[in-house]
Amino acid sequence: MWLPKKPFCLDGTNSYFIQYIAYFARLGENNNLDIMRNSYKVISFDMNGTLTQDHFVELVWGYGIPRLFADACNMPLDDARTHVFREYDKVGEDRIEWYDVKYWFRTLGLGSGWRTMLESFQHAASPFPDAKHVLGLLHKNYDLVVTSNAPTEFIQIELGAGSLERYFKAVFSCTSDFGEVKKTPEVYRRVCDALGVAPEEVVHVGDHPRFDYDAPRSLGIRSYHLDRKSVQRGDEVVHNLLEFYDRLHS
Numbered sequence: 001m002w003l004p005k006k007p008f009c010l011d012g013t014n015s016y017f018i019q020y021i022a023y024f025a026r027l028g029e030n031n032n033l034d035i036m037r038n039s040y041k042v043i044s045f046d047m048n049g050t051l052t053q054d055h056f057v058e059l060v061w062g063y064g065i066p067r068l069f070a071d072a073c074n075m076p077l078d079d080a081r082t083h084v085f086r087e088y089d090k091v092g093e094d095r096i097e098w099y100d101v102k103y104w105f106r107t108l109g110l111g112s113g114w115r116t117m118l119e120s121f122q123h124a125a126s127p128f129p130d131a132k133h134v135l136g137l138l139h140k141n142y143d144l145v146v147t148s149n150a151p152t153e154f155i156q157i158e159l160g161a162g163s164l165e166r167y168f169k170a171v172f173s174c175t176s177d178f179g180e181v182k183k184t185p186e187v188y189r190r191v192c193d194a195l196g197v198a199p200e201e202v203v204h205v206g207d208h209p210r211f212d213y214d215a216p217r218s219l220g221i222r223s224y225h226l227d228r229k230s231v232q233r234g235d236e237v238v239h240n241l242l243e244f245y246d247r248l249h250s
């Protein structure tokens, strides 16, 4: 892959930015040629940590729900947060209820305004800077889908915040659509079945080594682990979505 190795000076000006502009231009120019090199039909993206940052999810569970509970019970926010987190722990992430915001509104007596609460934090659902650019390139030649364990209601808000929804042919939530709490090989098989494609025709990229790499790979899906912290190295490890794009066409 080509990426600027070091900043260099041009007429006394740091041109690192210029190199990145050139990189983006090169991606656009070569897009149609690169596409001839593989036979993949579908590219599947994880959502949180891959396309969008985690602030939205953290705000909903760590502030939004405790804040409403504090107001409902007329108690300090810290006390409400302690109570709510204890309730989260009682359920645990292996149960489907953990992911269901409607369940928590019911259980904690917060009324029916869960959608209003989610929408109030939409401003925090920001995509990573490389997501929109790479989706814009890839959607011309592939069917793009989201395969996430986030509930559908969360995915809709997050895609809407970044105006990303127009790039996707389909969105799959393993919790909302398949009743699974994690992205198992069976979830990926059902995604392939729904799309009418073989696993070998699909590429998946995501930031969880087990659920975004091991699970789809075990089914025969070409998989890439997105390690945005740049700790891991390997042929199927990428550190941003620009690198994923390049690796896909190399």
Ligand SMILES: [Mg+2]
Pocket (backbone or CB within 6 Å): 046, 047, 048, 049, 050, 206, 207, 208
């Ligand atoms: Mg993720």
